[in-house]
Amino acid sequence: MTKAIVVLADSKQAKKLGASVKRASADIDKSVDLSFAHDDYDYITVIADKPKDKHSARELGGNMFKKYKDKASSLELDDALGFGNDILEGADLAGYTFEKYKSNPDTAKLTSVTVGDKDIASVSQSISESIRFARDLVSEPGNVIYPATYAARLQRILTPLGITVKVYHQAQLEEMGLNLLLSVGQGSEKDSYVVVMEWMNGKEGEKPVALVGKGVTFDTGGISLKPGRGMGDMKYDMGGSAATVGAMHAIGLQKLKRNVVGIVGLVENMPDGKAIKPGDVVTSLSGQTVENLNTDAEGRLVLADILTFVQNEYNPSTVINLATLTGAIVATLGKQMAGLFTNSTDLEKLILQAGKGAGEGFFRMPMGPNWAKMIDSPIADMQNIGGPYGGSTTAAEFLYKFVDNHRAWAHLDIAGMAWEDKGKPTTPKGAVGFGVRTLFNFVNQDGTIDLKTDGDMDY
Ligand SMILES: [Zn+2]
Numbered sequence: 001m002t003k004a005i006v007v008l009a010d011s012k013q014a015k016k017l018g019a020s021v022k023r024a025s026a027d028i029d030k031s032v033d034l035s036f037a038h039d040d041y042d043y044i045t046v047i048a049d050k051p052k053d054k055h056s057a058r059e060l061g062g063n064m065f066k067k068y069k070d071k072a073s074s075l076e077l078d079d080a081l082g083f084g085n086d087i088l089e090g091a092d093l094a095g096y097t098f099e100k101y102k103s104n105p106d107t108a109k110l111t112s113v114t115v116g117d118k119d120i121a122s123v124s125q126s127i128s129e130s131i132r133f134a135r136d137l138v139s140e141p142g143n144v145i146y147p148a149t150y151a152a153r154l155q156r157i158l159t160p161l162g163i164t165v166k167v168y169h170q171a172q173l174e175e176m177g178l179n180l181l182l183s184v185g186q187g188s189e190k191d192s193y194v195v196v197m198e199w200m201n202g203k204e205g206e207k208p209v210a211l212v213g214k215g216v217t218f219d220t221g222g223i224s225l226k227p228g229r230g231m232g233d234m235k236y237d238m239g240g241s242a243a244t245v246g247a248m249h250a251i252g253l254q255k256l257k258r259n260v261v262g263i264v265g266l267v268e269n270m271p272d273g274k275a276i277k278p279g280d281v282v283t284s285l286s287g288q289t290v291e292n293l294n295t296d297a298e299g300r301l302v303l304a305d306i307l308t309f310v311q312n313e314y315n316p317s318t319v320i321n322l323a324t325l326t327g328a329i330v331a332t333l334g335k336q337m338a339g340l341f342t343n344s345t346d347l348e349k350l351i352l353q354a355g356k357g358a359g360e361g362f363f364r365m366p367m368g369p370n371w372a373k374m375i376d377s378p379i380a381d382m383q384n385i386g387g388p389y390g391g392s393t394t395a396a397e398f399l400y401k402f403v404d405n406h407r408a409w410a411h412l413d414i415a416g417m418a419w420e421d422k423g424k425p426t427t428p429k430g431a432v433g434f435g436v437r438t439l440f441n442f443v444n445q446d447g448t449i450d451l452k453t454d455g456d457m458d459y
Pocket of ligand 1: 219221295296297298299
């Protein structure tokens with residue numbers, strides 16, 4: 001057994017390790033790895049300062065896990081670092097792998113991680129479990145997770161948590177008139193679904209918060225076919241829905257005393273003889289008509305109908321939708337922050353605060369009537385694209401046409417954030433589960449209902 005230990009400089013545990021650790025503790029400003037033979041440990045890392053918040057504690061746990069995952073079989077972290085649960089969550093998230101389809105999975109040598117008397121298994125009931133659930137959904141290929149199997153998995157995983165899961169099948173959606181959503185899936189052999197998740201554990205009669213997610217389980221672009229290169233990435237075009245269901249999972253697991261409804265639209269966008277064509281006009285659930293000028297701008301169509309549905313059925317006080325919606329937001333913000341579009345400065349503040357605690361960044365993008373005009377259609381109430389410029393804002397304006405202006409609403413464009421290319425302290429390469437923790441924090445804070453909307457957004 002190879003053992004590693006991480007201690008806070010000058011702590012009780014550091015002192016116990018002996019004189020050389022004490023000497024190292026005296027003059028470090030960041031962290032230092034000691035290389036000497038010690039009776040009890042093969043590796044010793046001394047950390048100068050305690051983490052300053054939960055997020056930096058998770059990053060510390062993630063970094064230490066990565067440092068020792070192939071070197072040591074056990075890792076102990078000093079109780080004096082504080083934030084024990086967060087350190088373990090970070091280590092747990094850093095250890096996430098998705099190798100179920102590999103004959104020879106790459107397993108880490110490191111199996112035991114402890115902080116004081118808590119071990120990594122104790123975080124299985126933490127939000128990291130909900131993030132793992134979201135990552136699994138995003139990582140699964142399109143032939144495994146498609147609308148029907150996705151809906152079944154939600155029913156199987158979320159129902160035991162006490163969440164009421166309602167599955168609407170394509171035939172019901174046709175009857176109800178979610179034609180925009182259905183138009184996206186009409187070129188696919190796979191039927192489209194909508195899944196609603198109710199968690200009404202708050203004050204009786206209090207309006208719920210609605211979380212709304214785009215779940216395009218695979219996006220070829222449809223007849224406006226995407227280029228072949230990198231198209232395999234489009235299995236993660238359901239990252240918004242994964243954030244929504246991951247947050248619902250966390251809310252149910254932690255038994256939050258809140259009223260929350262989650263809704264996801266699940267479709268596959270394929271080219272086919274039956275597929276929707278550029279130029280086609282479709283009537284939405286709201287009654288507004290849409291001219292489809294690019295079948296690859298499909299996420300907004302899915303969201304528009306479920307936004308109408310959730311407002312009609314649940315009269316939510318606050319609505320937050322998430323989607324890997326536009327390449328334009330990645331061009332603007334890179335892979336550093338998600339775009340935040342809203343009609344409420346109060347809601348913006350609460351989302352930024354929730355994101356800060358989660359270590360997830362959001363940047364408020366502009367909206368306004370001049371951008372809204374860019375999607376005027378000559379033959380219908382609107383078109384689904386607005387030309388080459390301002391693409392993430394015109395997408396937001398499209399969604400806003402399906403939202404009651406006096407209801408606090410935010411759209412989070414997470415196209416740049418759902419998939420990690422390089423690897424970060426708590427996020428290995430691959431699916432991030434971006435948004436789960438922000439949404440959970442958001443719902444968990446006070447004052448999320450009856451938010452004021454901005455006067456200049458009333459158009
Ligand atoms: Zn698309």
